[in-house]
Amino acid sequence: MQRFEAGAVIDGFELVEKLPSGGMASLWRATNPRYDFPLVLKIPFLDPGGDVSVILGFEAEELIMKRLSGPHMPRFAASGSLAQVPYIAMEFVAGTGLADIVGKAPLPVDEVASIGTEIATALAALHRQKVVHLDLKPENIILAERGAVLLDFGLARHAELPDLLGAESSVPMGTAAYISPEQVLGERSDPASDLFALGCLLYQLATGEEPFGRPATFAGMKRRLYHAPRSPRDINEAIPRWLEAIILRCMDVDRTRRYVEAAHVLSDLSNPDQVVVARRKPRDEGGWAAITRLFRKTDDRALVGRPTSSRTQAGPSIVLAAVDLANGSDALAGEVLSETARVLASRADSWLACVTVLKTEIIGETPATDESGRSVYLKRLVALKDWAHPLHLPEDRISYHVLEAVSPADAILNYAEHNDVGHIVVGARASSAIRRHLGSVSTKVVAQALCSVSVVRLKAVEEQGRQVERNSASEPRTVDEDQ
């Protein structure tokens, strides 16, 4: 096997300094004038007759890294052929390793939430690119200035590529402390597996303990299918119920009850007041129940539930409905509601964020600060809940947001971006000369949204349309309120 020294040159990459690394590959800081970012070379240990999984992992990582882009992964530079000198050259990402942070756990709640938000954002970006990481752990996460960056795609799976790694192995692949139950059973294609690992990380950050320890055997790893870890608040009372609810929902063995998308975790972490804290029933376990449970033959596959892909492909996970309730619930608001219902119907576990904007005249003026402002805010919130009521959504599928802003469009766009909304439904008032001149909320939302937008407009007969135009021309204040 080839050993490399500092100063050696591989395909134009000069090795500078060896970095600490695991047992699969050596890591080198490197330079190459062709690239304008700091570089690291990952060179797999390929002993003749050595573990074939090293080759398979290298192959998988190279195939996947080449196809990834965005701030949450190291930039891919080049790779060397397995037939010659195999290596992957990628960006060296400066930042704090989560491995250094996890040693200081338990961390304060807001720090856990903010780290969780960063990782969930990175996972959402990864899953959007059809890749599941499958080995999320502190050593593979760097908190950089640009957000969390995920490393090491040696166990990862791309939905459109052959799973050469999984096909060769019958043993579960992953890290014992964080591996999901379905991975333990050999399944390697569900993004929800990364959310399970995220739950384990949050658990550890919040409590200072690993939820399942580090079992060394298959049977030990499989225990997590049958035995729930201690609840986080048992270990650390300072953990609020909403955070515990998020952690446990990430870690649900049954994928029909686990979060399905990173975007939803992200949204819950940033809106704690909207998290539904289920009152968990204490298990009624008399002696007889315990005995029947002992003899009941459980199918492990049934425990982990169906893969989430059937749901994620059906429609958007988070739908944002923006409704203008400044003048009460009018016909347009009703139309927005109908369209929202149609979008939600495409997916059984979709989730609705109802947004209405309370316009403030100038920046800095916050109407909710004084008593009358507070009541305006509450009135609008009540109106918003009343508007959404005909949808009859259970409370864990809906949230309500009265945003105070100068520009309704900016408020809607900002909310959508930060909560990884998959579809926006927004109303548009009939066209008018002034609205054409100043631009409308829906126009701006359509132009700048990062997701699909449905624009809802009342079907009006021509005569009415003209009438509306005359009215709105005389009332310029309503111009911007066509959310």
Add this chain to the structure above:
Amino acid sequence: MRIAILSDIHANREAFDAVLEAVHERGSPDELVLLGDLVGYGPDPVYVIEKAAHLMADGALCIMGNHDEAVALNLSNMTENARFAVQWTRERIAPAHLDFLARLPLSLQSEDRLYVHASAERPGKWPYIRDVDSAERCLSASDARFVFCGHTHIPAIYYALPGRRPVHFQPLDNVAAPLSDLRRHLVIAGAVGQPRDGNPAACFVLVDTQRHEVTMVRVPYDHEETARKIQAAGLPGWLGMRLKIGR
């Protein structure tokens, strides 16, 4: 190097023309291969044979499929519809066409690539590669890095490491699948003229050796017209119906 591979054209003029147009839209390939079964099932054997001869004169490679052999040698060891189509075809083509089919080779090797219609394992017996076992037997009958077959009408790629069982992958339509430096590959091309994977669009294989990629390119064509011709020609109705549903 870019290679276009067209398998199982089955006398389907509309599919053949649409695929050739799609091939040339992507820039002329460095190697064009007709992977057997030019005729059988479809209503335009003369057109397809003459077009194939023309392409061969321009450097294309062409090998024999089981339907080509059956038509050339008047064999009847096939399913009823296929047998009927063989007789129908024989009645409509000239001796020169028969001669052209009879002279096609069972396999061809080009650099590290082997082209064979059914399998490298006993090519003249026309075995089907439908599972890892038959794929393994095919790969062990050849030492080529890439083996390209057709015959099943269902696209597949088998990746093989020495001493290990091949790994099956069902390539996605129009999405490049990787080729590995380390592995040998068995690529089963989908059919141009009679797809059976549930997608009625014609399928051909595009290999890019620089990019280490192979793609099952899908080309929609006017299968209604082909089905109409099948009907008009008095060929079995099922042969037209299956073009509409891709089975």
